Amino acid sequence: MNSQQHNEDSNQQSEVIDGSVPNTSGPADAKKGGRAYKEIVDWIKALAIAVILVFIIRTFLFSPFIVEGPSMEPNFYTGERLIVNKLIFKMREPHHGEVVVFHVPEQGRDFIKRVIGVPGDTIKVVGDDVFINDQKVDEPYIKEAIEAAHANGELYNTGPDFPNANVSESVVPEDKIFAMGDHRGNSQDSRDIGFVSEKEIIGRADAMFWPLNKISIIKHYKVHW
Numbered sequence: 001m002n003s004q005q006h007n008e009d010s011n012q013q014s015e016v017i018d019g020s021v022p023n024t025s026g027p028a029d030a031k032k033g034g035r036a037y038k039e040i041v042d043w044i045k046a047l048a049i050a051v052i053l054v055f056i057i058r059t060f061l062f063s064p065f066i067v068e069g070p071s072m073e074p075n076f077y078t079g080e081r082l083i084v085n086k087l088i089f090k091m092r093e094p095h096h097g098e099v100v101v102f103h104v105p106e107q108g109r110d111f112i113k114r115v116i117g118v119p120g121d122t123i124k125v126v127g128d129d130v131f132i133n134d135q136k137v138d139e140p141y142i143k144e145a146i147e148a149a150h151a152n153g154e155l156y157n158t159g160p161d162f163p164n165a166n167v168s169e170s171v172v173p174e175d176k177i178f179a180m181g182d183h184r185g186n187s188q189d190s191r192d193i194g195f196v197s198e199k200e201i202i203g204r205a206d207a208m209f210w211p212l213n214k215i216s217i218i219k220h221y222k223v224h225w
Helices: 003-017 027-061 141-153
Strands: 063-064 081-085 097-105 109-117 121-124 129-134 178-180 201-210
Touching: 063 201, 097 178, 109 129
Parallel strands: none
Antiparallel strands: 063 081, 081 201, 097 109, 097 201, 109 178, 121 129
16 A cells, blocks of 8 residues: 555545534524524513513502501401502692592501691591581591491591690691591591691502402592582
8 A cells, every 4th residue: 555545545534534423503503592592682671671660660650559457448448459649649739538648657657548638728527527617528438427327326436526635736737638537436547647748648549459349440539618
């Protein structure tokens, strides 16, 4: 065997060895890998956007609230879940009759009550009668409850009148509201804790989403006197 034949045999052997392990990767696999990566990136982007939107909505627009305690019966009961509109009072002042949620710093918790008085109003509560600027107020949201109590020879409001020993001032100061629970005999409200600063108001209760059979838009009665 001459050297030329040896070289040719070596080249042929190298070609056989090199060809014995085929390259299985190709353009299709690269394309598939790129598509999977793009899908992962898209999912991450979508989740990030969702988190940001939830943060914005809960911080600036709407927030859930769970009713605790009997203070707003017969219109709201413990365990009911509400949507609180956090934007509305950034555009205007609270109105009479609106149901609001506010923070009580001294107690470190949130209350849900109804707006009875706004800045400048003179408030007086005597038994079941509420007066704003010496005019008796019509309260349709608890009318049936008051009538039922009177039919039994009882007062519906078994709680304190107003003004009282705890809160002697009757005129609602600027940037504050006077709020009471609908269940007047079982509500800790402005008759006890005083006027509520508007800066502590979280928002207006606008909708109920739980329980499912009570899903509804909350009606905000106008107070007439």
